Amino acid sequence: MRVLLCRSGCEEHLVREAVDAGWSAAVRGPGAVALTGPPPVGGTTSSARPPGGWAFADTELTEPFEAAGDSVNALAAAINDWFGQSIRGDTIDQPWPCVFTAAGDAAGLARRATAVEKAFGELLRRRLGRVARLSTPARPAGRGAFKGLFVVFTAFDRALVTRTVWLGGQRRMADDDQAPSRSYLKVEEAYGLLGRAPQPGETVCDLGAAPGGWSYSAASRGARVTAVDNGPLKGGALDHPLIDHRRLDAFTFRPTSGQRFDWLFCDLVEEPHHVMRGLIEPWLAERWCRQFVIVLKFGRTDPPGLLRELREPGSALARYAPGAVVAHLHHNRDEFAVTGVLP
Numbered sequence: 001m002r003v004l005l006c007r008s009g010c011e012e013h014l015v016r017e018a019v020d021a022g023w024s025a026a027v028r029g030p031g032a033v034a035l036t037g038p039p040p041v042g043g044t045t046s047s048a049r050p051p052g053g054w055a056f057a058d059t060e061l062t063e064p065f066e067a068a069g070d071s072v073n074a075l076a077a078a079i080n081d082w083f084g085q086s087i088r089g090d091t092i093d094q095p096w097p098c099v100f101t102a103a104g105d106a107a108g109l110a111r112r113a114t115a116v117e118k119a120f121g122e123l124l125r126r127r128l129g130r131v132a133r134l135s136t137p138a139r140p141a142g143r144g145a146f147k148g149l150f151v152v153f154t155a156f157d158r159a160l161v162t163r164t165v166w167l168g169g170q171r172r173m174a175d176d177d178q179a180p181s182r183s184y185l186k187v188e189e190a191y192g193l194l195g196r197a198p199q200p201g202e203t204v205c206d207l208g209a210a211p212g213g214w215s216y217s218a219a220s221r222g223a224r225v226t227a228v229d230n231g232p233l234k235g236g237a238l239d240h241p242l243i244d245h246r247r248l249d250a251f252t253f254r255p256t257s258g259q260r261f262d263w264l265f266c267d268l269v270e271e272p273h274h275v276m277r278g279l280i281e282p283w284l285a286e287r288w289c290r291q292f293v294i295v296l297k298f299g300r301t302d303p304p305g306l307l308r309e310l311r312e313p314g315s316a317l318a319r320y321a322p323g324a325v326v327a328h329l330h331h332n333r334d335e336f337a338v339t340g341v342l343p
């Protein structure tokens with residue numbers, strides 16, 4: 001069995017995403033979905049994820065063991081026993097992630113995880129001091145598969161434990177006093193999906209830029225930004241020497257002949273099909289950018305249905321940016337972040 005974790009309230013969306021990927025899936029509890037049965041036909045046991053990885057899941061636990069205990073010490077001992085057995089024969093000589101978290105947002109569960117983490121750490125230090133010294137408590141950054149020890153509390157007396165996870169790259173980003181909007185955090189988090197951020201000297205076209213959080217993020221890194229919006233720029237984006245503000249319509253703005261931007265940014269509050277067909281598709285088809293970060297608001301669309309359309313073999317993303325990633329990131333509310341690189 002595999003268990004997927006997501007934000008509370010997104011469980012049904014995730015079930016539908018998994019069913020579309022060919023799995024049998026059911027809600028397991030707050031913030032958790034179980035994938036049952038064999039991996040989908042055509043999938044492999046190592047992946048069987050949708051193209052680009054899960055959108056609604058931030059974590060996939062592979063074949064987790066369920067530790068149970070009615071006290072902190074009993075839980076720590078059960079996890080310690082399981083871990084001791086699971087690493088038998090392994091050589092651990094590199095730092096490894098040892099991450100304790102809680103599924104959903106039930107009150108007190110995160111505190112329970114912290115208390116058990118502490119008790120487990122003490123047991124491990126006594127039993128396997130060298131292995132304990134190499135452990136790091138931070139959730140690994142990035143999107144992909146990781147090895148370590150991952151413990152997720154699903155109830156006060158129960159936790160799922162595994163050594164292999166897939167992580168979606170969701171991260172809480174640090175704010176910047178000069179950033180003119182909270183939207184700044186969204187683009188900062190989305191860079192992690194691409195594994196890179198704008199570099200000094202690169203060019204960025206930011207469509208729907210005001211008040212300028214995304215433009216500020218790129219310009220702070222030394223990129224030159226064309227910020228397209230009829231609205232005013234504010235804060236650190238206002239009069240920034242690397243930001244050229246154009247009061248134009250994002251849907252009709254075009255690069256000059258032969259111009260290709262390194263980055264397309266797009267964060268419009270518009271119907272997502274309209275944004276994809278009227279704006280993103282021409283930008284990708286005409287290769288006016290090398291890579292992109294866009295946000296698609298759910299609006300009145302059905303989120304899993306939108307996801308399915310974005311991933312269809314004939315979609316603009318599949319045709320022009322294979323490998324594009326659609327994700328529901330930590331700083332996304334009712335919207336997807338979409339990133340990709342043009343081949």
Ligand SMILES: C[S@@+](CC[C@H](N)C(=O)[O-])C[C@H]1O[C@@H](n2cnc3c(N)ncnc32)[C@H](O)[C@@H]1O
Pocket residue numbers: 180181183184207208209210211212213214215228229230231248249250251267268269270
């Ligand atoms: C969510 S805000 C963008 C926030 C921005 N990413 C930031 O970090 O501050 C959406 C912006 O899209 C702009 N917008 C909506 N439709 C537009 C259009 N057709 N052309 C240009 N800008 C548009 C709005 O004026 C608004 O400023």
